[in-house]
Amino acid sequence: MxxxxxxxxxxxxxxxxxxxxxxxxxxxxxxxxxxxxxxxxxxxxxxxxxxxxxxxxxxxxxxxxxxxxxxxxxxxxxxxxxxxxxxxxxxxxxxxxxxxxxxxxxxxxxxxxxxxxxxxxxxxxxxxxxxxxxxxxxxxxxxxxxxxxxxxxxxxxxxxxxxxxxxxxxxxxxxxxxxxxxxxxxxxxxxxxxxxxxxxxxxxxxxxxxxxxxxxxxxxxFREIQHEVATKRSEREQRLAVTVDLLNERLQRVALEGCEVSGRPKHLYGIWSKMKRQQKAFHEIYDVAALRIITPSVETCYRALAVVHDTFRPIPGRFKDYIGLPKPNGYQSLHTAVIGRHRPIEVQIRTLEMHQIAEFGIAAHWKYKEGGSPATCSSDSERFNWLRQLIDWQQEGGNDDHNDYLSSIKEDLFDEEVFVFTPKGDVVGLLKGATAVDFAYRIHSEVGHHCHGVRINDRLCPLATPLQNGDFVQVLTSKTAHPSLDWLNFVATPTARNRIRQWYKRSHRDETIERGKNLLERELGRDGFDVLLNGEIMMRVAHRCNVVTTEDLLASLGFGAVTLQQVLNRFREEIRLQTQQQEEEPTSSEKVARALMVPKDSVQFQHSEEGTILGIEGLDYRLGGCCSPLPGETIVGTVALGNHGVTIHRQDCCNVESIPRERRLPVRWNPRLNGKRQNFSVQLRIETIDRVGILKDILMRLSDGAINVSDARVKTAAGRPARISLQVELQSADQLSRTMAQIRSMADVIGVARIGQGGP
The missing domain is CATH 1.10.3210.10 (Hypothetical protein af1432)
Structure with missing residues (x-):
C-alpha cells in the first residue's frame, strides 16, 4: 500500500x-x-x-x-x-x-x-x-x-x-x-x-x-508526596519569593548585572529518593525546592557565590564546584547549601550556556558538522568513555551472560561518587569504594588484564587501596601480568568483576571444556557419547544455548554459563522434534539420545491417602541415592533382588535403563504431600571462586530461604576454583530449582549442580 x-x-x-x-x-x-x-x-x-x-x-x-x-x-x-x-x-x-x-x-x-x-x-x-x-x-x-x-x-x-x-x-x-x-x-x-x-x-x-x-x-x-507538595505549595512559594527578592537586591547592590534568580521545585522522585536515602519523613526534608542563579559569565558565577555566602550562612561540606571539575556528562554548575529563613536552601549557580547543557545535554552541547557525526569529535571522546567500554566488552565476548551484561550497563549508567584523575589530568568517575583495579578496567579491558601495580598520588600502593576524590592514579602494566582471582575479593564494580571472570573463563577454556564434557557424559552415558557429541542434534542444542559450536557449549557448561538441566531440556526437545518429523530407523546418535526420553504412555494409578509413595502400599521402599527424587518429579519403582523391597528412582535416572521392565513398578508421589512439610535430602555441588567467606555467604543465602543444611564440605586447590558439597533438606522439585537459582545468581559462583542426577 x-x-x-x-x-x-x-x-x-x-x-x-x-x-x-x-x-x-x-x-x-x-x-x-x-x-x-x-x-x-x-x-x-x-x-x-x-x-x-x-x-x-x-x-x-x-x-x-x-x-x-x-x-x-x-x-x-x-x-x-x-x-x-x-x-x-x-x-x-x-x-x-x-x-x-x-x-x-x-x-x-x-x-x-x-x-x-x-x-x-x-x-x-x-x-x-x-x-x-x-x-x-x-x-x-x-x-x-x-x-x-x-x-x-x-x-x-x-x-x-x-x-x-x-x-x-x-x-x-x-x-x-x-x-x-x-x-x-x-x-x-x-x-x-x-x-x-x-x-x-x-x-x-x-x-x-x-x-x-x-x-x-x-x-x-507517589500520591502521598504529590499531596504533601501540593499542600505546602503556597507557603513554600511565598518563602522562596522572599529569598529571591533578597538575593536580587544583594546582587544589584554589588553591581552584578544580568543575573536571573528563580526558584524551582524538585521532582517527586528526587524527593522520595532522598527520603529513602536519609531515612526521613517528608516533613523532615526541607529542600524540596531550590534556587537557581543564571549569570552572564563564569567569573560572575563565583562573584554571585560570594554574595550568597555573605547573605546566608553556608552549610559546611555542602559546596561543590562542577565548573572547575565538570561531571563526566558535561554538567557544570556551582552547588551550595545555606541556611535561609531558618531552613536549608540549595542554590545552583551557572551561566546560560551551562543551563542549556544541563537541560538539553548533548543536543545543546554539540555543533554538528555537515555530514559528520558527534561520535567523531575528538574533544568529546572522553565524555563517552563509558560507551566505548560497553562496546569493547561486547566485542571481546562479554555478552555470554545476559545478566552480567545488564548489571554492567546499569552500573555504568548510574551516577559516580568518586572522581579521580589520570596522569594526563582527565577525570574518571567511579562508584564509591572503587579500587585501582576498577580504575584500570574503566580505562580499558587490556589495561586491567595486564595491571600489576599502581601509583596513587605518586606513591606505590596496593591494588586493593580504595580511591578517594581527587586522587591521581597511574596504573603500572606488564605484558606478562594477568588478572588474579584474589581481585574478586576487593573490586567494587560489576564491570571489573565480570571482566575478570570472562578472562578466567577464556584462559581456562580447555579445563572448562573437559569439565563440561564430564558432566554431560555422566548424564548420557559413555556408550555412543562421542557419536552423539559430534552429531547434528548436539550442534542444534549449542545454537539454542546461544553458542556457535559444540565445544563452546561444553565450555559454557563447564564454566556454569549454562546449567546441565538447561542443556538436557533443549536436547530432549530437539529429539522430540526430530522424532515427530521422521519415523525411519534412528541413527546411532539418536539411539543414545532417545534413551533419555520419558515414555509417552502414562499409567493411570489408583488414588490412596496413605503413605508418601502411591502404588507400593504395604511394601518397604527407599529413595534411590543415585538420583535423590523429589516430589514433583516423575518417578518409577524398581524391585530389588533378594527381597530387599522397592527402590524409587527418577524416571530419567540412567540406572533404570539397566533394570528389566518386569521389575519396574508404576508409582507416583502422594498429592496430599503438598499440604505437609516433609523434607528430602539432596546433595549439591557448587563450584565457586576461592575467597574468604564464600561458604558463609552461601549458607546465609540458604538460611534466608529457610533451607536447612545438614552437611557442608569444601575442597580447595591452589589456582583452581573451590568445590563445595552441600547436603540440603528440601520439600519439592520446585524448591530445588529456586534454591539452585539463588545460589547461581551469586557473583562469585561459577556453577551449581545436583549430585546424583541419574548417574552412578
Missing amino acids: ARGLLGFGQRPIRHLDDYQIALPEWLRQCIANVHPGTDQNCPTDPEILLVSAFDFGFQLHEGQFRASGDPYIVHPVAVADLLRDIGASAPVIAAGFLHDVVEDTDVTLEEIQQHFGLEVRKLVEGVTKLGGIHFNDRTEAQAENLRRMFMAMASDIRVVLVKLADRVHNMRTIGALKEEKRQRIARETREIYAPLANRLGIGRFKWELEDLAFKLLEPEA
Missing part, C-alpha cells in the same frame, strides 16, 4: 488542511511556509525536510492506531516535538517522524535514503526496533536490544536522542497497556533510560522519566 501511494519522491507535499490531526504550532508554521506541490525528493532545506518527513510518515501510518485508540501518527509527531524542544537538529527531528516506519510498514531503509538522504537513513536505522528475532527469555531480549542500541550510539550518539524521546512519549501514554507490561516498561525506564538521559546530560528527560516510572512502580508513595 505504502509504495503505491508514495511512489519514489514524485508525490508533492499537500495543503495544511489535508492533515486531520492536531499539530504543534511550529509544525503548522513549517507546513504553511512550504509551498504546496514542493517535490519531496532529498530536500536540503530544513523546513522542507521536516514537512516532507512528517508527510511521508503521515501517509505510511494512515489507518494504523495505537493501543489507546489514537491514530498512530500522533506518536511520531510527539517524538519529533520533544526532539525540537531540546534543540535537536533537523535530521534528528526528521528521524523522529520516521523512527517506526521501517518496522510498521513495508518501506525499506533504501527508500528512506532515496527520499531523505544517508544521514536520516542512518538515524532511522539506529532507532528501528528489533523485529523477527526470537529470544529464550525476556532478559536475553532486553540485553540484545540494548546491545544494538549502544552499537548504534557508538556510530552516532544522536540515535539515543530519538530513543529517549520515544520512551518519554510511550511513558506518557502507557495507560492503555496491561498492568504487567506497564510495570516491566516502567522498571526498564528507571533502570536504563532515566540513567542514560542523565549520562547524556538531558535533565529534562531524566526528571520526567523518573517521575513517570515512580508513579507506576510506587503509586501510593
Whole structure:
C-alpha cells in the first residue's frame, strides 16, 4: 500500500488542511511556509525536510492506531516535538517522524535514503526496533536490544536522542497497556533510560522519566508526596519569593548585572529518593525546592557565590564546584547549601550556556558538522568513555551472560561518587569504594588484564587501596601480568568483576571444556557419547544455548554459563522434534539420545491417602541415592533382588535403563504431600571462586530461604576454583530449582549442580 501511494519522491507535499490531526504550532508554521506541490525528493532545506518527513510518515501510518485508540501518527509527531524542544537538529527531528516506519510498514531503509538522504537513513536505522528475532527469555531480549542500541550510539550518539524521546512519549501514554507490561516498561525506564538521559546530560528527560516510572512502580508513595507538595505549595512559594527578592537586591547592590534568580521545585522522585536515602519523613526534608542563579559569565558565577555566602550562612561540606571539575556528562554548575529563613536552601549557580547543557545535554552541547557525526569529535571522546567500554566488552565476548551484561550497563549508567584523575589530568568517575583495579578496567579491558601495580598520588600502593576524590592514579602494566582471582575479593564494580571472570573463563577454556564434557557424559552415558557429541542434534542444542559450536557449549557448561538441566531440556526437545518429523530407523546418535526420553504412555494409578509413595502400599521402599527424587518429579519403582523391597528412582535416572521392565513398578508421589512439610535430602555441588567467606555467604543465602543444611564440605586447590558439597533438606522439585537459582545468581559462583542426577 505504502509504495503505491508514495511512489519514489514524485508525490508533492499537500495543503495544511489535508492533515486531520492536531499539530504543534511550529509544525503548522513549517507546513504553511512550504509551498504546496514542493517535490519531496532529498530536500536540503530544513523546513522542507521536516514537512516532507512528517508527510511521508503521515501517509505510511494512515489507518494504523495505537493501543489507546489514537491514530498512530500522533506518536511520531510527539517524538519529533520533544526532539525540537531540546534543540535537536533537523535530521534528528526528521528521524523522529520516521523512527517506526521501517518496522510498521513495508518501506525499506533504501527508500528512506532515496527520499531523505544517508544521514536520516542512518538515524532511522539506529532507532528501528528489533523485529523477527526470537529470544529464550525476556532478559536475553532486553540485553540484545540494548546491545544494538549502544552499537548504534557508538556510530552516532544522536540515535539515543530519538530513543529517549520515544520512551518519554510511550511513558506518557502507557495507560492503555496491561498492568504487567506497564510495570516491566516502567522498571526498564528507571533502570536504563532515566540513567542514560542523565549520562547524556538531558535533565529534562531524566526528571520526567523518573517521575513517570515512580508513579507506576510506587503509586501510593507517589500520591502521598504529590499531596504533601501540593499542600505546602503556597507557603513554600511565598518563602522562596522572599529569598529571591533578597538575593536580587544583594546582587544589584554589588553591581552584578544580568543575573536571573528563580526558584524551582524538585521532582517527586528526587524527593522520595532522598527520603529513602536519609531515612526521613517528608516533613523532615526541607529542600524540596531550590534556587537557581543564571549569570552572564563564569567569573560572575563565583562573584554571585560570594554574595550568597555573605547573605546566608553556608552549610559546611555542602559546596561543590562542577565548573572547575565538570561531571563526566558535561554538567557544570556551582552547588551550595545555606541556611535561609531558618531552613536549608540549595542554590545552583551557572551561566546560560551551562543551563542549556544541563537541560538539553548533548543536543545543546554539540555543533554538528555537515555530514559528520558527534561520535567523531575528538574533544568529546572522553565524555563517552563509558560507551566505548560497553562496546569493547561486547566485542571481546562479554555478552555470554545476559545478566552480567545488564548489571554492567546499569552500573555504568548510574551516577559516580568518586572522581579521580589520570596522569594526563582527565577525570574518571567511579562508584564509591572503587579500587585501582576498577580504575584500570574503566580505562580499558587490556589495561586491567595486564595491571600489576599502581601509583596513587605518586606513591606505590596496593591494588586493593580504595580511591578517594581527587586522587591521581597511574596504573603500572606488564605484558606478562594477568588478572588474579584474589581481585574478586576487593573490586567494587560489576564491570571489573565480570571482566575478570570472562578472562578466567577464556584462559581456562580447555579445563572448562573437559569439565563440561564430564558432566554431560555422566548424564548420557559413555556408550555412543562421542557419536552423539559430534552429531547434528548436539550442534542444534549449542545454537539454542546461544553458542556457535559444540565445544563452546561444553565450555559454557563447564564454566556454569549454562546449567546441565538447561542443556538436557533443549536436547530432549530437539529429539522430540526430530522424532515427530521422521519415523525411519534412528541413527546411532539418536539411539543414545532417545534413551533419555520419558515414555509417552502414562499409567493411570489408583488414588490412596496413605503413605508418601502411591502404588507400593504395604511394601518397604527407599529413595534411590543415585538420583535423590523429589516430589514433583516423575518417578518409577524398581524391585530389588533378594527381597530387599522397592527402590524409587527418577524416571530419567540412567540406572533404570539397566533394570528389566518386569521389575519396574508404576508409582507416583502422594498429592496430599503438598499440604505437609516433609523434607528430602539432596546433595549439591557448587563450584565457586576461592575467597574468604564464600561458604558463609552461601549458607546465609540458604538460611534466608529457610533451607536447612545438614552437611557442608569444601575442597580447595591452589589456582583452581573451590568445590563445595552441600547436603540440603528440601520439600519439592520446585524448591530445588529456586534454591539452585539463588545460589547461581551469586557473583562469585561459577556453577551449581545436583549430585546424583541419574548417574552412578
